[in-house]
Structure formats: structure tokens, C-alpha cells
Amino acid sequence: MTAPQHLASTTQPPATETRPMPTNTIETPQVGTDTAAPLSSTAEKAQRSAEHWKHIYLKRRERLQESDNERQRLEKLLASLEAQEADADGSWRRSFLDSFGKQTREVRDQLKQRSQWKLEAEQTRELIDLLSPQIEWLAVHTALARVSWLNHQARFRDITADEALENGAQSLAQSEAGKHLFLALETLKDKVENDTCNDHGYMIQFGVDVGLQRGKGIRSLLSSSTDSAVQYEVERRFTSLLGERLLHHLSSLTGGVPVPPEETIEPLACERDARGLLSSLKLKRTIAEIESRLAHVPDLDAIDNG
Known part of the structure; x- marks a missing residue:
């Protein structure tokens, strides 16, 4: 199975943003009207890109966490079902031997209970097997969104700092x-x-x-x-x-600096390290391999805009 066409949009932001912007955008710190200069069009564009990718990262991260929580719940359920299946298996055998080979009602009930636990365990195991590659897929795309957000945030900070330096130097030169x-x-x-x-x-x-x-x-x-x-x-x-x-x-000056502080969000335990995904060839192979194990490939745009 080949990688989907939407792969390119996860590694590099589109030239013109068409996705809806989040309402909880990052505001440029305003420490005072005399310290924070208005953003230039270049800085505003960089800020919008950083906000855009933060929004996408948080959406994918949220879906990843929900899916991983569900897998953990299923894994706990599976462990419980397997323990009950093993207990029921031992019970009917003991009852059967205690009755010297007679298939008593108790034996038949215990056999039915064992079969029920076994069936539910198999079904739960199947659910986990279906969900696991989807979580891998989500983890990859969440990692890519995080990298894009951090890169665009750093670019916004660099542009803001460069412009502040240029404006300050120009003001000094004209004084x-x-x-x-x-x-x-x-x-x-x-x-x-x-x-x-x-x-x-x-x-x-x-x-x-x-x-x-x-x-x-x-x-x-x-x-x-x-x-x-x-x-x-x-x-x-x-x-x-x-x-x-x-x-x-x-160094003797006091007050705020009109450069936005770097925002940090600690990654979840279920998030994937993106360092091994930065090669475009390896990234395509990784996603193609995961999607070959998926019964259904999720709609990435629906996740990002959901």
C-alpha cells in the first residue's frame, strides 16, 4: 500500500492555509505599549503558522491519548478475562475429577463459563490488534505535527528578535x-x-x-x-x-522584551520521538508499513479539523 497523498502536508506547511484557525490562538506577549512593537506582516504570518501547527498538534495528540487510553483499558480487560478463563478451566477439571468422570451440571456450567471467558478474551484481543497499528499511525502524525509546531514557533521567535534588533539599531542610528x-x-x-x-x-x-x-x-x-x-x-x-x-x-534596562517566550508542552508517554522520521524516504516507508496493517486508514483532515 502506498502512502496517502496527505503525507506531504504533515511534513511541510501549505503555502496558503485553508484549514480553519483555532479560537485559542497564542497571543504575542504585551508587556506594555511602550515595549512591544506591532508585528510586521512577515512576523504575523509566522505567528499564524505557529498557531496553525499548534492547533493540529493538539488535535492529533488528543486523539492519540484517547486511543491509547482505550487500548490500556482493553489490555486490562484482557488480563482479567484470561485470568478468569484460567480459573474456570481449573475449576471444571477439578469438578470433573471429583465426580469421578461424571459430567455433572456443575461441570457443564463451568465448561460453558470457560468458553464464555475464552470467547470474550479472543474478541478483546482482536480489538487490541485492530487498534494498535492505528495508534502507531496516530503517533507518527502527532510527532510530525509537533516538529512542525516547534519549528514554526522558533521561526516566529527568530523573526521577531531579528526585527526588534533591526528596529533598535535603526532608531539608534537616527538618534x-x-x-x-x-x-x-x-x-x-x-x-x-x-x-x-x-x-x-x-x-x-x-x-x-x-x-x-x-x-x-x-x-x-x-x-x-x-x-x-x-x-x-x-x-x-x-x-x-x-x-x-x-x-x-x-543589562541595566528593566521591563519586558517584545520577543514571545518559547512555549513548551511536555509530550505524552504514548507520543513518538520524531528524530527517526525526519528522513522523507524513511517516513514514507514507516507510514506505508503501518497502513498495510490497518483495516481502515483514518481521515487525517477530519482529525485536524474535528
Whole structure:
């Protein structure tokens, strides 16, 4: 049996969402009107995708839990029926021997009771065998929905954080403080370059004696490849220094951050780990194998929208 056409929709969200959105959507944290900026269209789209897949994950998870609870109930019932069947089997044998081979009414009643317990146990075992692959199927699709939800939630957080960084940097650049900072950058970078070229511990890896010439003038003695490496290190140290200075002052700020917190939902014991399903080829094979054991393949859309 081949995998159903709806398989693709479980591993990657559709370009245009057509399924109904849940009413209990995730709201962007609003810590104050002066801290949370309105979401851009890109961020809103990412938020809707995260909400969409959370809704689907919770729907599949709910159906999976219900099915697993029913299987556990059937398994307990089966254990009880098997115990009663074994008890009835021992009882009629003892009664039969106690009557020295006579098929008394008690013996016949106990044989009927054993047959009844045996029949009910067989029927319950059949129900479990029918339900088990369906639970496997639900567990796979629930795991895929969870991965999609977590991935889209992470993307929403990344977009929101990137936009907050861009907006903050733009505001700083357009402010008076930003203009003063810009005027100091050239001098600051020149200092970083000199300090790097005077760093004996760093320059020794290139076989350069920093005592030959102090400051950045020593770069005239370097090969093109070594000079490129030194330039990269200067840029790295310069941007790191700017970041450290900025973070030092930002650490004194109080109040909320307009980046949504990561939402966590602990997986159920019956949920499946999705790490072994991320290969599309293995995923198709896994679902095809499970569906070959299903008497009926459930309607995934009905579950998601139920």
C-alpha cells in the first residue's frame, strides 16, 4: 500500500492555509505599549503558522491519548478475562475429577463459563490488534505535527528578535547618540587594529615578531593570506567590542522584551520521538508499513479539523 497523498502536508506547511484557525490562538506577549512593537506582516504570518501547527498538534495528540487510553483499558480487560478463563478451566477439571468422570451440571456450567471467558478474551484481543497499528499511525502524525509546531514557533521567535534588533539599531542610528557613536567608530576601529597587530600571542601564529614595527604598520610586512586573516580578526574584535559595550548598558534596562517566550508542552508517554522520521524516504516507508496493517486508514483532515 502506498502512502496517502496527505503525507506531504504533515511534513511541510501549505503555502496558503485553508484549514480553519483555532479560537485559542497564542497571543504575542504585551508587556506594555511602550515595549512591544506591532508585528510586521512577515512576523504575523509566522505567528499564524505557529498557531496553525499548534492547533493540529493538539488535535492529533488528543486523539492519540484517547486511543491509547482505550487500548490500556482493553489490555486490562484482557488480563482479567484470561485470568478468569484460567480459573474456570481449573475449576471444571477439578469438578470433573471429583465426580469421578461424571459430567455433572456443575461441570457443564463451568465448561460453558470457560468458553464464555475464552470467547470474550479472543474478541478483546482482536480489538487490541485492530487498534494498535492505528495508534502507531496516530503517533507518527502527532510527532510530525509537533516538529512542525516547534519549528514554526522558533521561526516566529527568530523573526521577531531579528526585527526588534533591526528596529533598535535603526532608531539608534537616527538618534543624536547614534551620530556621536558613529563619529567615534573610526577611532575605535583604529585602536582595535593596532591592539591586534601588537598582540604577540595572536601574531606569533603567523611567525611575526610584533617588535619589528609597532601598530598596524606591521601589516605591510605580511603576505596577502596572512593579512586577510588579520583583517578578519580585527573585524571580529571590533564587532565583539561594540556588542559587549551595548550589552553592558542594555543589562541595566528593566521591563519586558517584545520577543514571545518559547512555549513548551511536555509530550505524552504514548507520543513518538520524531528524530527517526525526519528522513522523507524513511517516513514514507514507516507510514506505508503501518497502513498495510490497518483495516481502515483514518481521515487525517477530519482529525485536524474535528
